[in-house]
Structures are given as C-alpha cells and as structure tokens.
Amino acid sequence: MTFRYLPMTEQDKKEMMEAVGIGSTEELFKDIPEKVRFKGDLQIEEALPEPELVTYMSSLAQKNRNTKDFASFLGAGVYDHYTPSIVNHVTLRSEFYTAYTPYQPEISQGELQAIFEFQTMICELTGMDVANSSMYDGGTALAEAALLSAGQTKRKKIIVSKSVHPESRAVLQTYANGQFLEVVEVGTKDGLTDLDELKTAVDGETACVLVQYPNFFGQVESLKEIEEIVHNQKAMFVVSSNPLSLGVLTPPGKFGADVVVGDAQVFGIPQGFGGPHCGYFAVTQKLMRKVPGRLVGQTVDENGKRGFVLTLQAREQHIRRDKATSNICSNQALNALAASVAMTALGKQGMKEIAVQNIQKAHYAKNVLAEKGLKIAYEAPFFNEFVVKLNGPVKEINKKLLENGMIGGYDLGRDYPELKNHMLIAVTELRTKAEIDKLATVLEGL
C-alpha cells in the first residue's frame, strides 16, 4: 500500500539504503533490544482512503447537535459569537499554520508582527501595559497568574472568589497543589463576591485575589472596592475578564489590576467542544519580566529596518530550565492570529457595537423572561449572561428546549448545590429577538 503523504519509492529506498550502507531498514532499528521490539501489527483501525474517511468523520460530526443548526443560549465561558469570514481565510494561509514558533526571525516576520499586533490589541482592551503572545486558555492563564503572584510576593495564600468560573478554579487548585500553595475560596452574596468575607480573608499572607469580570453569573463585580481591599494588604489584584465585554466595560487596568487574564475565544475562535481557545495574559510594566510564555518585541535589523523578535527569553524554560517563570512552550499562536483578525475586523467601532448589542439583547431577554413569570435570581448589573430559577431540573428542561430547536443554558446546580434548578442564560449578538421570544415562550410552558 502506498500513502499520499509518503513520497518514498522503492527506487529511492534502494539508493538511500546503499548510501547508508545497509541492506534493509531493519538494520536501523537493531539498537532496539529484542525484548522490547514490537511484533506484529498495531491493533488500530485500518487506513481509510480519503473519500471514505470524509464520510466516516462526517458521520461522527453529524451525531452532534451544533450551534449553527440550533439557537444557543449556552455560554458559561464559551460563546457563540459573530465570526467574520475573513478570519478563516487568514488562518488557512498555510505560511502561518504550518510554521513553528518563530525562532528564526528573518523568515518569521509575518508571525512575529501579527503577534506584536495581538499583544497591542490585548493591552488596548484590558488597559494594561504588557501582554504576552497567548496562553492555552483562560483557566490555565488564571492559574499562571496565581503562580506569578506567589513568586512576586513570596506569599502562599491564593484567594479566589466563588464567582470565578468553576472549571478555572478547579484548574487553579491543581496548579496550586503543584506549588504547595493554599487556595481560599470566598463566597458570594447576590451573585457577587461577598466583600465582607473578602475583607476578612485578605491578610498579610495573601499573594493575590482572583476575581472575574463580568463574573461567572454574568454580573459586573465592584472592582473599585475589591482593589482597595487587595492592595491594602499589598496583595496582587488579578482579574479574569471576557475581553469582548471590555468593548463597553471599563477595563480592569483602570481599576488598578496587576494582572488581567482571560480567553479570546470570543474573537473568531470556534467553540470547538472547549478547545483550542486562546488564553491571554496582560500585566503592568512592573511585572514585564515575570510574565510566563513568549513575548514579541520590536527591534531593528543591521540596516536599521524595523523588525520583530521573540524577546526577554531569559524568563523561559528553554533557557532557564528549572528556574523558569513557567514551563509553557507551545501556546495558542494560530488562535491569537484568529483573534487578531477578528479584533481588527471589528475595529474601534465594531468592538463597542458588538459589546453593546450583547448587553441590550441579554437585558431584553431578562425582561421577557421576567414578564413570563420566571424568577430572575440576581439584580446586579450584568453583561450578556444572567441567572433564572426554573421549576424543574435544568437537564430535563434543556431536553425540551432542544426539541424546540434551541440549546439551553448552563446548569448551575452542577457546581453550586444552592443553585439547583438555576440556569445561566447567555444571549450574544447572534440571538435574534424571535429566538429570545421563543425561548421565553417555551420556558414559560415548562
């Protein structure tokens, strides 16, 4: 059998073996001890020709209910947003997607410049001085922010609000275990971080306080009050933020955040069953040399022409080994490119318009649901998500919604026992008034 990715012909093989001085390629594997030589065939499925493969993979894909065919009200950290067509056309330029990390700057100026622009856009949105070239996702970026804070303050207590994404908190706990750090969770009151509880928890041992803005319930945390509590104890203020919301919300940098992290999935990156997305990591100037991951910097070439390189690499694992600020190497470069294209397409005006539309549509949905007699759990200002109390299990209600062509919201009872039968509903700019009205009608009848 021949394979379309393997150009080796019998003639090539013969000539090459001659040059190497062997009579069989088996000789090249003689250093593998007989005892561990694999005999026989790997027990995996046989190769499929391209047409059959497309049919098969497509049959697997078709078993899934997708958000193109169903109107989705599911968010909880991953969102169905407008993706300009141009995003896909750029990310399919194979000069980008078949390249490695830009370690040879002379032939990687395209990637390097694109990332430099990404770093700039993230700084602009978050109101921070420095942003890196991306992290795996928002959850691991948050965990890395905690590690950075512990290193910077030489303190071991990490405080996180329960209004931070439950899966991010779970990831944080695992990273904290790795570094022998203590994680203290602060409760919520009316769907916002309980400031009294926070005040009591933060002390001279606290490395950082982690909050989410808008938080997991969609509500706008009082960053101003939280900042005072955090900085009074000289702890680090870490804010995880949906960057699309920052088209309209005051950026965390304005409230004195030391580190801002989050996920740029909202900018042109498919939900893709949870990944790959695109974590971002932004800090103040003071923390520039503590940032995990890769940074692109501007410089000049021998002729004084502007160019870009990976820089401040003394922080990184391949140079510092066990003393590195983080072990991250591969990041999400291609998705950072996708996010850059989407942010560019939206531009100054579109970024605001899309954020405003999310607020408007989500508030319309809240009002319609309330009018239908559904109980809205919280009353604080919110972005594009809010919590409703339902009359039955969310899982069952979502089945009914699916029958009506909709993907329902997130079952908060999974993470918050006190929120049994509570649904977190996301309404993005893509949801039409008709879809929202239909959601209200169907929910009313359940």
Place this chain on the structure above:
Amino acid sequence: MNNHDTALIFELSKEGRVGYSLSGLDVPEVSLDSLIPSDYIREEPAGLPEVSELQIMRHYTALSKRNHGVDSGFYPLGSCTMKYNPKINEDVARFPGFAQIHPLQNEETVQGAMEMLYNLQTSLAEITGMDEVTLQPAAGAHGEWTGLMMIRAYHEANGDRHRTKVIVPDSAHGTNPASATVAGFDSITVKSDERGLVDLDDLRRVVGEDTAALMLTNPNTLGLFEENILEMAAIVHEAGGKLYYDGANMNAIMGYTRPGDMGFDVVHLNLHKTFTGPHGGGGPGSGPVGVKKDLIPFLPKPVLKKKGEGFTFEYDRPQSIGRVKPYYGNFGINVRAYTYIRTMGPQGLKNVSEYAVLNANYLMRRLEPHFDLPFTQHCKHEFVLSGRRQKKLGVRTLDMAKRLLDFGYHPPTIYFPLSVEEAIMIEPTETESKETLDEFIDAMIQIAQEAEKSPEVVQEAPHSTVVKRLDEAMAARKPVLRYVVK
C-alpha cells in the same frame, strides 16, 4: 516591495472605516446608563484599527509572505517534527459538528465528539503500549506537568512524601526541568556517556530513596536510541521511582517499539508533532498522557468512559490530581490527529517511522564527510552534527543557519542539545522526498565549502530575506512590546 508590506495594522487605520457587519439591533434599545453604573462604562474606546476588509486581507497576506511554513519549503528543525500537515485535517476540524459544538451541552447531544475522542485515546494507548490515555493536556509541556503531578500523587498515596527529585539527562530539553519545578519537584541531572547515551553508572549514583521519576526521551535528543533502556528501567524501578517518557520523538518508533513495553509508566505525546496537528506558528498543540494501570486512579478529571452503547465523562475520581484544563483538552487538534491516524492505519504509521529514520540516516551519511559527527552509530529520526570544524574557520553554526535561509530552507535546530559544541540538529521527517533531501545536502556542502573559501558570505548571511539579522540585544535591553496607539 512598498512601504505597506511592513506597516502595522494600526498604521493603516483611518477614522470611520469598518471591516465588519453586524445585524442591526432588533430589540428595543435601552439607555446604557440605566443598565451599567457610569464608573463601569468605558470612557475611551479601545484603540483598535479602523480598516476595510480588503485592507485586512492584504495586510495578513503580506505578513504571510514574510513567513516560512512547511508548505513554503523544507523545515528540518530537529526535535520539532515539521512534517506535512494534511489538508483534510483542516477540513474535518471545521465541520460544524466538531467546530460549532459547546463543551457544556448535554452529553447526549455530543456523542459523536465523544466517540471520536474515545477512539483516539484508545488508538494512542495501543500505539504507546499504555493502559489508559487522557486527552486533556493542551501541549507537550502541559502533558509533562500533568504526568509528573500524577507521579507525585501516586507517591503521596503510598506515603512516599520524601520522593522529591526528578532525574533528567544532561541532553534533555529545558522544558523537562521546568515542568518538574512547576509540579513541585527538584530536578537533578544524569550524565551522558561518550556514545551520547545515559551513563548507567551515573544513573545508579543519582537514584535513591528520594527519586520520584526519571524523565527520558527515547530516542534521545541526539536522535540515538537508549539501548540500555531495560537496565535503566530496572534501576529506577528498583529504587522505587517511576519512568516518564517524553514523546517528543515518537515519530521514530511507531510500530517498532512502544514506551509501555520499554518499562515507561507515564508517556506524553505531542500530537502537533508526530500526529500532524499543525504547529500553528507556536500552537495550539495537544499533549495527551498515557499511563500504566497503577497510575490510572490519578488521571485528571474528567475521564472519558464507554457506557453501554454511548460515552460519558466520569467525574467521581477521588484520587484524581484534579482538573488540568477547562473542558476536555484541545479538541480541534485531537480531531486532526485522529483523522491522520485513520488515514495511515497500522501499516502507514510503521512506514512513517521507517522512512523518517531512513531519511535521517541518509542525510547524516551524506553530510558526514563535510561536518563533524560526534556520534557515529545509526541515528533514529534525527541526528546532531557539530559545527566545530567550521568554527575554527571563523564561521559559527549560527552563521551557517542564517546562510541556509538564502537557499529557502528553515534551518535545523541549533545550539541544542547543549552537550554538543556548535550543535546542528537535523530532522527531515518522512514526508520529504529524496530530491528535497539531495538539494538540501548540496546546499549544506556548498556552505561548508564557503566556510573554507569565502567565509564572509556565510558570516554576513542572510542576503535574501526581507530583513537582515535583527538586533536581539536591543530588543531585550529596551523592550518595545506593543505599539502605542495614537
């Protein structure tokens, strides 16, 4: 070339231009001030560019032309496995049933995605000889950390809290010790012998009651198979430690041997290397981890299980190290890897390793007369030359790497591993034709000759790239990490 080839997107911005199209607001508009307190409403819009769609496309097309990928030309970057990235992978990953599904949908609505993941993890377990595989880690380094966290949890569950040391060979990639640190271990080094393999006596000296694990790539970073692997496994296991396999070099051994059969307890793979998930200019990757039976209880949550005819995520795992990533890993990359495995099948994957190794040996033998070859035995999928002969002529390995740019090649990995002076680490992969290899050999020989006859041609390279050598010292001394938007 005009000025616009290098303009930043911000420099093309002009007030009033747009590159997007949103539906008009179809719900009654309410004043923003009535919804959000004024302190929390952004005063100044973010300084994003204002450009039209064609301007965006031209901008990124121009950037792409200033970038070298595998599709542009040969990319023999050692240890990175820069093989062809199949186009069907890209198509399949974009099917709405894979791309447009939400990770928190009811499980009944995403059974196809879960079936795909289950098939992939089962295939990877077979290819590596492990008992169970998690697909959650996002990249190789993330997989390393996940694997080490499991080893730590295993020792702690046995009451072995004093096992704080992870042993890494002196030829190991820097990520290994960095991952050990993040997982709460100290790393110590074991020396290589004159043949480039782990020195067994030194290994016996460094193992002990404090040994948590030995991390190893096999073939190692010199492209050499650690033929004493069984003795090494015995030494580490007898001391009570675990054996960790860094799968960066898996491309050399598929169907020939399996880490699980060599005695490894934990394995991570880089799906963006061996299994063709594209490198994407630095990511996203995917770094699944396979384990032997005794480590299964410590796998990260959730664990994907078959249940009757369907599939489910299992969360009730009391001994699990916990979550390592939100949701279920880099699914989109996993789709691509599975598509590739189904394209190749068992015979195809074995051919992959056979040809990757033959290509590397062919290059090595053809280049051997012209460069120093520190380790002369057959190599696996990659090999390391030393540029010390040329260095004596005043031409460094860096110069030769830059000179290769003029021939349209991405240079090999250089100055790694650290144990080889002026190292040049070459990995051709199996997807390159003999013609490409021959042309590359000619270029390398020409450069070796230039080093003797006209060293300045090499020293001043590159001559044909869009920028000359860049001032990296200045970039680090006075960092400019963003454009200041006017």
